[in-house]
Structures are given as C-alpha cells and as structure tokens.
Amino acid sequence: MAEFGIYLLESSICLAGFYFIYKLFLSGDTFTSRNRYYLLFVTFLSLIIPLLSFSFQTENFSAANKFVWEFEQSFQTEILQSNELESETPLFSMISFVWILYFLGVSVSFFRIAKHVFHLFKLIKANEIRIYNGLKIVSVNENSSPYSFFGYIFLNQQILTESEQEHVLLHESIHARQFHSLDLLFVELVKMVLWFNPFIYLINRSLIEMHEYLADRECFNEGIDKVYYQTLLLRNVERQMMFALTSSFNSSLTLKRIKMIKKIDTSKLAHLKIILVIPVVLISLLSFSFSESIPRLSEGNFDNFYPLESLAFPLKSGDQIYISSGYGERIHPITKKKGFHNGMDIAAPKGTSILSVSDGIVTKVNNQFVQGKGYGRFVIVDHQNGFSSLYSQMDSYSVKEGQKISKGDLVGTIGTSGLTTGPHLHFELKKDGKLVNPADFFGKDLSAYLK
Structure with a gap:
C-alpha cells in the first residue's frame, strides 16, 4: 500500500503543476479546442508519469559480485526465531485510518457516479423519446436547463418556445x-481515484467551461444570431444542471460564456505558450521516473572503488535488539526440523532502522513480493571485493535500484513482510557468489547481541 500511496501523491503533484500552467497561461485564450485537449491530456499524463521508470547505467557489475538464489528453497528456510519479542500494535494505526478514509472517499465517489447514471437511464426509460438529427430527445418534466448525455438530449418542451428549442437542440447536439x-x-x-486532490475538481470545472465555449462557437458557425443567443442564455440562468456526467445548456457559466462570446480571438502566436508544459513534464519525469545514474563495475574492475574494511552491524544497538538465530545448522522454528540457516536473524521492534554494512550500490529492490511468504521485501547491495549483502523481511524501503549508498546509510525498516514469526531482519552475506557467515566480517564483538 505504501507504493500506491506514493503513486497517488506523485500523480497529484503532477496534476497541480499542469493545472497552474493552464490557469496562468492558457485559460484566457479563445482556443477552446486546444484547451480541451490540453486538460484531458495532462490529466492522463499525471496518471502515467509516476508509473514510468528510467535508469541509466554505463557498465555491468562483476558476475561474481551478485546474489543468485534458489528462491523456492530459500523461501522455506528464511524465517525468524523471535517468539520472545512481541510488540502490541494498535488495532487501527494512523496509516490504517488514512487508508480507510481514502477508500471510503473512493466508495462515495463511485456510488455518486453510479447514482447519476442510474437516474439518467431511469429518465430514458420512463419518458417519451423522439429522434432529432440522429439524436434521441427525452421529454422530461423537471424545471431544469436542457442537458445531454452521449446520444441523449433531455429537454422540457413546455418551458421553451419552438425557436428556443431549435437553438437549444443545436447546442446540445454539438x-x-x-x-x-x-x-x-x-x-x-x-x-474517484484522486478525490482528495482539489486540482482534479478545478480541471473538471475548466473542462466543462471549454465544452460550453466550443458548443457556443459552433452554434455561431451555424448562423445563430449572437444577441438572441445571449438573451436565451440569460433566460435559462436560474435553471441548474442536473447531473455531473451531463453537458448543460446553462451549466452555471452564463456570464463567462457571454464574456467569451464577446471576446476578440486570441492571436495564433499564443499557441506557442503550450511549450511551457515541457518543463513541468521534464521536472515530473526527473523527480518521479528517473533513478540516479551510477557508474557500474565491469569484470574485475575494483581499483579505487569503495575500499572494504570491516562490516558495520546493520542495526544500532538497543535493549530490544538481539541475534535470534545465527548462521549454520539450527532447528527450524516452524517445522522443528534440523536444517541450514543461510544468514543471521536479528530481532528488533517493527520500524527499526536498517543500515548498510558498507559502501556499495543497490542492485535489487524487491517490489514483487507476496505478504507473508518467503523473504518479503528485500534489498541487495553489491560492495567491493566481491561482497554482496541481503536485507530481507523489511517493512519499508529507503533506497532505489542503482542508488549509490555509503556505510551506515538507511536502507529501510524492520518488518514482517515475509514468512516470519515476528519482526526482524534476515541478513545474508556472499563473497564471490558464495554464502559466508556474516559474524566473521563484523568489526565488533557481537556478544552484546546474544541472548
């Protein structure tokens, strides 16, 4: 869910940037068709940009410097023996409350749309329908401004003269x-997805304005008198649009529409202002879609790169931090069978910071995991001299693939994302592609972490 939350935030930021460009530079132009497509395109683009991922790497790492696992076998063995460490968590944390609130908003938005569609089809089924230039005219009785929904036009013929009906039908047919x-x-x-973002409502309102301006202009191209048309708009000013999904003759934009009708056409040079969106796109891509470009190590090229000293312990010391299971033979905490443990399990409260044991480059951040199975969330970091380190059972990430990190940098936090009996870090170390005992490479006495 954390990844989805980041996506929603990034998409909302993109949408805000694109709307400011529209409001500051484009909204006052008479190029209504251009503005319509701009609003639609940037809304779609705001949903896509956070999903894109680009990275640049110039060389390859040494093949001996990477973890290669038999995942199916490892998934059965890498679990935590930390029954002593149990922390109570609130039934509803703040994060849980935020997600409940978000999905409640999504549900309300969905049912609002469904309600409008239901009422429209109910009106279609309950009222008389006649055909006008290939469109279906639905005769309704409510005292509302005429409105349209795809191929249907909803009209109260009793409150409009024949001349008014002709003008209104032309407008709605457009x-x-x-x-x-x-x-x-x-x-x-x-x-429905971004209901919390005020800019999507502003874009919706602006799009409705463009629809009305486009329909008005097309009516004038058909030869309708502008003075009579403006009078007709004023007669309908007190009537309201019925549904969010419909296009209304009134649309509560009467004064703006009259001003746009009288407005002198904008110079065609104003089209050049559309290039102002390019910086927003580039900034959005660089911020949300590009990972840092890091030089990669070719085979055997280790000169002057991250001189490896003793490894740092991946967690800071604390009363509740201890090694619950070491490297080597052990009794499996779930199956109770004897087996080989490939790494070191370090028990700690959920959310405890995980630190890089040495300088290196992040080669893997696992986002394709199943909660409660295998390693869960994990990160792999390649170091100097053929060393690689694995940090698994994580709750969250603080690094990205291709990122250069230093000894002691934050990698993520302790969690229970994989097959585990409690919150812990499962740490593995490889040298030249072979598993080794991490305890042999830490430059400190680990007796303080033993129970």
Whole structure:
C-alpha cells in the first residue's frame, strides 16, 4: 500500500503543476479546442508519469559480485526465531485510518457516479423519446436547463418556445457530436481515484467551461444570431444542471460564456505558450521516473572503488535488539526440523532502522513480493571485493535500484513482510557468489547481541 500511496501523491503533484500552467497561461485564450485537449491530456499524463521508470547505467557489475538464489528453497528456510519479542500494535494505526478514509472517499465517489447514471437511464426509460438529427430527445418534466448525455438530449418542451428549442437542440447536439460526455466520464473516474486532490475538481470545472465555449462557437458557425443567443442564455440562468456526467445548456457559466462570446480571438502566436508544459513534464519525469545514474563495475574492475574494511552491524544497538538465530545448522522454528540457516536473524521492534554494512550500490529492490511468504521485501547491495549483502523481511524501503549508498546509510525498516514469526531482519552475506557467515566480517564483538 505504501507504493500506491506514493503513486497517488506523485500523480497529484503532477496534476497541480499542469493545472497552474493552464490557469496562468492558457485559460484566457479563445482556443477552446486546444484547451480541451490540453486538460484531458495532462490529466492522463499525471496518471502515467509516476508509473514510468528510467535508469541509466554505463557498465555491468562483476558476475561474481551478485546474489543468485534458489528462491523456492530459500523461501522455506528464511524465517525468524523471535517468539520472545512481541510488540502490541494498535488495532487501527494512523496509516490504517488514512487508508480507510481514502477508500471510503473512493466508495462515495463511485456510488455518486453510479447514482447519476442510474437516474439518467431511469429518465430514458420512463419518458417519451423522439429522434432529432440522429439524436434521441427525452421529454422530461423537471424545471431544469436542457442537458445531454452521449446520444441523449433531455429537454422540457413546455418551458421553451419552438425557436428556443431549435437553438437549444443545436447546442446540445454539438455536445453529443463532440463526445463531451466521454470527457466528463473520464474525469469523473479520475476524481474517484484522486478525490482528495482539489486540482482534479478545478480541471473538471475548466473542462466543462471549454465544452460550453466550443458548443457556443459552433452554434455561431451555424448562423445563430449572437444577441438572441445571449438573451436565451440569460433566460435559462436560474435553471441548474442536473447531473455531473451531463453537458448543460446553462451549466452555471452564463456570464463567462457571454464574456467569451464577446471576446476578440486570441492571436495564433499564443499557441506557442503550450511549450511551457515541457518543463513541468521534464521536472515530473526527473523527480518521479528517473533513478540516479551510477557508474557500474565491469569484470574485475575494483581499483579505487569503495575500499572494504570491516562490516558495520546493520542495526544500532538497543535493549530490544538481539541475534535470534545465527548462521549454520539450527532447528527450524516452524517445522522443528534440523536444517541450514543461510544468514543471521536479528530481532528488533517493527520500524527499526536498517543500515548498510558498507559502501556499495543497490542492485535489487524487491517490489514483487507476496505478504507473508518467503523473504518479503528485500534489498541487495553489491560492495567491493566481491561482497554482496541481503536485507530481507523489511517493512519499508529507503533506497532505489542503482542508488549509490555509503556505510551506515538507511536502507529501510524492520518488518514482517515475509514468512516470519515476528519482526526482524534476515541478513545474508556472499563473497564471490558464495554464502559466508556474516559474524566473521563484523568489526565488533557481537556478544552484546546474544541472548
């Protein structure tokens, strides 16, 4: 869930940047079609950019400097013997409350959309329908402004004269022909996911404005008198749009529409302002989609790179931190059978910081894990002289693949993401591709960590 939360945050930041470009430089132009597609494109782009991932690496690591596992076998053996360390966690932590609140908002948004669609189809089924230029006119009785939904136009014929009906039907038919309902449906679905982000509501409102401006302009291209058309808008000013997914003749934008009708066309040179979105795209990509470019080690090239001294212990000392299971033969804590333990288990409270044992480069951050199985979340770091270290059973990550880290840097936090009986770090060390006992390489007495 942490990864999804980061995605939502990054997507929201992208959307905010794109909207500011629109509001500051584009919204006042008369290029309504351009603005419509801009709003749709940047909304889609905001969802995509956080999903992209790019990295640049110039050379390859030595093949002997990497972990190679028999995962299926390792998954059965790498578990924690830490029954002594049990910490009570609140039934509902703050993070759990935030996620409950988020999904409650998603549910409310979903049912709101479903309710609107249900009412529209209910009106279609319950009222008389006639055909107008290939569109279906639904005769309704409510005192509302006419509105359209895809190929349906909802109209109360009793409150409009024949001349007014002709103008209104032309306006609403333009909404239908230009698929404005599809735009609104797309934005409503995005609002369901990003309901907490105020900028998606501003984009939705701006898109509705563009729809009305486009329909108004097309009506004038059909030869409708501008003065009569503005009078018709004022007559409908007190009537409200019925549903979020519909395009309304009134749409609560009457004064803005009248101002846009009277506005002088913007110079075509104003199209050049669209290039202002490029810096926002680049900043978003660099911030959310690119990992640090780090020189990689070729075969045998270890000169002047990370001189390896004794390894640092991966956790700071503390009363609740101890080695619960060492390297070598042991009794499996779950199966109770004798087997070989490939690493060292260090018990610690959930959330305890995990530190890098030496300088190195992160070669693996496992995001494809199943909660409660195998190693769970794990990180692999390659070091000097053919050493590699594995940190598993983690709760969260603080590094990315390809990242250069130093001895003592934060790698992540202790957790219970894999097959385990309690919170701990399962640490493994390899030298030239072979497992070794980590205790032989720590430059300190580990007796203080034994129980």
